[in-house]
Amino acid sequence: MDPFILYIGNKNYSSWSFRPWIALTACGIPFEEQLIPFDFDAGNPKFLEISPTGRVPVLHHGNLRVWESLAIIEYAAELYPDAGLWPSDRGDRAMARSISMEMLSGFRALRGACPMNIRREIRAIDLPQGVVGDVAHIEMIWRDMRQRSGGPFLFGEFSAADAMYAPVVNRFKVYDLVKAADTRDYMQAMESHTAWIAWRDAALAETWVVPEDEA
Structure with missing residues (x-):
């Protein structure tokens, strides 16, 4: 399987990046982290290179791009059904x-x-x-x-x-x-x-x- 690459923003501030990052990390799902810092004056142009929305987080998996925190978590749960991302009941x-x-x-x-x-x-x-x-x-x-x-x-x-x-x-x-x-x-x-x-x-x-x- 191609590796997960999770693009995130500053860990001090990026709440939406925090959500999929802690979900994958806590449940033992392997991924490569790529942090792109915010540029609060003009926005970081690198975001547009890696995300269809120009925002983070975004997950790269092979040629697939998955954006939005909950969508990333759902996608990971489908590929790792035994990781416990969602309750068993x-x-x-x-x-x-x-x-x-x-x-x-x-x-x-x-x-x-x-x-x-x-x-x-x-x-x-x-x-x-x-x-x-x-x-x-x-x-x-x-x-x-x-x-x-x-x-x-x-x-x-x-x-x-x-x-x-x-x-x-x-x-x-x-x-x-x-x-x-x-x-x-x-x-x-x-x-x-x-x-x-x-x-x-x-x-x-x-x-x-x-x-x-x-x-």
């Missing part, structure tokens, strides 16, 4: 895909006001309208899924659903958005995963900086 898979799609299409207030920033010091901000509701709804999802599965992850073992919410864990932490013990317990489980630690350490070592009003 059909009902759980349906729920995992439902909450993953909700992350893909929703929570715009939170994502707009609180971009992922691994290196950001923990500090609260004035929250625009809608962010509090987004946070409460995500906490409800996490609570419901973990109560059903017993944890520590959303469906017991780490899955694509956890990968889709991984950047939210950073947002909740660095913008000091949550206090509930069960929410923080899930965040701790995520932050203790070896794949998370590997991404975090690489992000902390990066030198690219985006001004605070943009991050």
Whole structure:
């Protein structure tokens, strides 16, 4: 089989790159990483060379190009059905895909006001309208899924659903958005995963900086 090549952006900031990267890494799916840093003034022209949308992440597999985080995860799950990207139970898979799609299409207030920033010091901000509701709804999802599965992850073992919410864990932490013990317990489980630690350490070592009003 041709190797997977996953093109990503800066690890400190690129939440959409983080999702397929941690999914593939945590589930033991081999891939080659190619990081292309953002150029925030004009955009990096290299993105147009490797992605039909001019954005990352994008997966190259032979002559095939697969873009968008969830599409990359789904494609990998088809080729590696035993890797555990999705839960083994059909009902759980349906729920995992439902909450993953909700992350893909929703929570715009939170994502707009609180971009992922691994290196950001923990500090609260004035929250625009809608962010509090987004946070409460995500906490409800996490609570419901973990109560059903017993944890520590959303469906017991780490899955694509956890990968889709991984950047939210950073947002909740660095913008000091949550206090509930069960929410923080899930965040701790995520932050203790070896794949998370590997991404975090690489992000902390990066030198690219985006001004605070943009991050």
